[in-house]
Amino acid sequence: MPLVRIDIRKNPDPSYARKLGNVVYEALKATIGVPDRDNFQVLNEHDEDHFVYDPAYLGIERTDGLVFIQITISEGRTVEQKKLLYKSIADGLGVEAGVRPEDVFINLIEVKKENWSFGNGVAQYVT
Template identity: 40%
Template sequence: MPPVRIDALTTDPARLNALGRAVHDALMETFGFPPDDLFQILTGHDGVRSTLRHGDHLGVHHDDGIVFVGITLRAGHPAQRKRALYRRIAELAQAYAGTEPRNVVITLTENASADWSFGNGVAQYAPAED
């Protein structure tokens, strides 16, 4: 159940939906998350009222088709699985939304079990010891 935030420049609701599906499908395929673990914030930026800043980095050229994907999950996933996730998100973003893989910027933020509450003010992954 990783919360996902997707920010895209010059987009519409259909593209945002496609990007959300791409990330969710990639998480199911590479990390084994179930289909109903869907927690996403999808935001389109029009370049006027809100925008995204981007540049070229590490030899990768970005343009106004850029998409930022932020995923928060519990620590402990191996680097090989993370690389597979990055690759699959980029592939599916291109297939579903026409986004060039070079424009897909992904960050993972990991934390501990006690850093999660799914509601009711309870740390479900780290319940209080009695």
């Protein structure tokens, strides 16, 4: 059920964005119970004029290695599950892609289950 958007500065490695997406998907499965095959992602790379951020907001020192991650999921996770998800993503990106934890920016959007249609014009989660 999650829809993941990942935005980064252009990277010379054409597989880099996909690697980030794999880490996020594995973290979603491990921490909040996302099932196998429920993997929907939009991966975007931007030039410096189209990737804007404050390098020191809230005292966190960010670099051009910043990774914006926006996850839309159905509502119902606890605060503890969300915190575990954020940490799992940050840790995984550090290990698998060398991303500094300061450069992991996550925005979680929760929606009601009736706000999803996975195809055929049907709200599959509505009972």
